[in-house]
Structure formats: structure tokens, C-alpha cells
Amino acid sequence: MAALCKVVSGLRTGTCVFPKRAIDICKSLYSTDSGETSEGKAVEETQKPAADKVKSGFAAAYEQHTDLQQRQNQTGTTVRFGSTRNEKSFASLLRNSPLIQMGPAKDKMVIGKIFHIIKDDLYIDFGAKFHCVCKRPTVDGEKYQRGSRVRLRLEDLELTSRFLGANTDTTLLEADAFLLGLIESKDAKTKE
């Protein structure tokens, strides 16, 4: 849905023909959906302002969303100090971000990238606030170089603990993860 909205906003050049064409395509793709939900959304049709064409179900909802986005484009972007890019709100960016979608970090598989090596310690960044430090495994030890992509099983995003007598937690400024193995790809070896 989000991808469709983006496509329409990219195509919009002031004419109203493009959205209709896009909606026609959507109608043909989602014909089964519109058939099932046409009864439920029939009320929406009558309440909506008279469009050039009668739309039902998914198409009606789609048009409503594109209208909202059009309004947001007109008013929202001018507020932001003259920025002309189509910006999503922070709340929506956050909600759709992989970190939030992942949920609790315990036992989640992620892909990380080694950005620093000190002897047997591999410093791996996997897209969270902190990196994790893992020992070089005995199997295929030489293949773990800077830029290698590895698979991790996360334990914790930040190692913190409240000690007795302290006001705040003490943090180690590190995440905790278990190294599973390399991701086999030719690119990883040629990267520095």
C-alpha cells in the first residue's frame, strides 16, 4: 500500500488522469478484494464526493488515501523550512523501521558487518545503537576480515545493569550477540 502511494505521488504531474489509471490497474489486480468488500464499503462510496468514476471497495479506500497524501504534500512540506522532499512523519518512520518491527531483541537473527578487528575480537555493527564484540570462531577464522558480513543471534541491544547504591544503570556501551557464521558471498572477500 505504501509502495503504491509512493508510485502515485511520483507520477502526479498535475493531471488527474494518472491516478485514475493507477486505480484502474489496482482494481484489476485486486478485483477479488473489491468484490468481497464492495458491500461493506458501499456506504463509503455514497458519502464520498462525486468522483469522475464510481469506485468501490479497494479503489475507494485507495482514492481516499491519495487525497490525504495530496493534502499532506501541499501543506505539510511547506511547514518544514522550505524542504521540498516528500517526508514521512517521524512516528511513521519509526513504526516501520526494522528495529521496531523486530520486537524484543532476544534470540533474533540479524546480519552484521565487521568494522574493526583487534586480534581475535571482532567488532560487529548490525544497525542498532551499539555494536557487539565477538570472539573469532575457530572454524574458518581467517575469513573474518573487515567488511565481512556475518550472521548473529542477538541477546541484548545494550548491556546495562543497576548496581547496588547507584542512581542510574551502568552501561557497557555494547550489545550482546552470538556469532553464528559468515554469509558466503564473493563481495565480502573483496571489501576492505
Add this chain to the structure above:
Amino acid sequence: MAAGVFTKGLCGFRQPRIVAAGYSCSGPLYATATAVKTLPLQTDSTAVTDKIQNLPLEMPDFFRLSELFSLKDLFDARVHLGHKKGCRHRLMEPYLFGSRLDQDIIDLDQTMEHLQSALNFTAHIAYRGGIILFVSRRRQFGHLVESTAGDCGEYAHTRYWQGGLLTNAPIQYGPGVRLPDLIVFLSTLNNVFQQHVGVRDAAKMNIPTVGVVDSNCNPSLVTYPVPGNDDTPAAMELYCRLFKMTINRAKDKRRQMELLQGLSPAGLTPGSS
């Protein structure tokens, strides 16, 4: 650098350049830069200088710094990620969007506004020829901060902070030392998670500060706090890049304004007095 006689403070502009540009027709009174004191009379040259100084103050975003960053850039650099709930500083609560599974999330809408005003202030200081000092005690980013400062022609201090660096400067470094006009803290904590001494000392010496405050920092003494992540390399690189571009932009603008004013003969512009 013969900076001995300059007065400390926000409007201490580097006078030798302007003196050289404006006083071409003056007599031996202004022969050497070090002998210049504040002028008793308002002449044409000071009117031009005042115009250069005051023009940026009339517009809210004279240097168009809002073009340099966007919400998406901040988000991709992981600026919104804070520490765990247990590490949270009470005074950072207004800047937090919320807490997700015990990890604090910093509100990027507020960060955008704070970053805009902080960069704007930095640009104005750089435009007026102020000295900017970058401070960070994070060893991971020490080299980055030092190279950023070098790239924009300003100063950095990423090593051990001696107690009297600001407060006891005339005795430690000789009389007539010029202190920085702005201190930018890329991390307000030192290595034992206490507030950096420089924040308190700058407040004592009336030096404005810009500081990136994470969710475990105390923002109260920082003049222009920027709530944001200070632990991830991506975020730190973003801040360094933004500050560098701001300062370079401001300095280029100043040179451009001086050239424009210098092209028109200084004597033709009617003095205000």
C-alpha cells in the same frame, strides 16, 4: 597569533582583516593591527562593517541551513536511539518520544528544531569570526572530531581536560589569552559517565555551548542542546559533517560579503553619524 588585545566575548571579530580593508586611507594611527582599540568615532568603514555584521541577523535562516539535513537523514543515522530506561536522565524526559522495550527513543521532531537553531547559532558565530572549540571525550571518535575541526579551520580538544583550562587560563597559558567564543560538545559526558567539566566551566565563563545530549546526559547547562544519539559512528559522522558544512558555509559567506563591500569604495557609503 597576536591575539592579545582582543576583548573576550561574543562579538570579538578578527579585526586585522577588516582594518586592512577599511583603513587604507588612514594615517599612521592604525599602522599595526595590534595597536587597534575600540574606535571612539563612527566612520564610514565601521558603518560598512556593521552592515556586514548585522545583515544576517535580520533573517531567520540566512545561511539556509535547513537544506543541509532532513528528518530522514537523522533517522538513517540512528540519531533517535537512546540508552536504556535505567540510564535515563530525568531532565531528558521532555526530549524523548517514548520508550520501546526499555530503550528510550528520542523525538526527532524536537531534535530537528534544536539542531536547526544550534547550527544557525554556530554559523553566526563563525560568520563573525568567532573561535569554535570542538570537545569530545569519546576515544572512539577522537580522530573524527579532530579532523572535522581541522577541516573547517577551528579547534578541537579531545584529550584530558585540565581543571583550569577555561577558568584559570590567564595563569596557565599566559596573560591575554583569547578563550573560545563557542564550545561544541559532540558528547557531553566524560569516560566515567559524569558530565564533562567543560560544560560547567563554559557556563562559568559565559561561553555559549552547543551540545549533543543523549538520553543519559544532563542538558540543563548546555545553551543549545541537541537531543540525539552520541554513541553510534553514523550519528557522530553526521554531526561532524553538518558542523563542518555550517562553519565553512558561514565563513565563505563572510568572505563573499567582505569582497562585495570591499569592491565598492569604503568612502562612498554615507556614515550613520
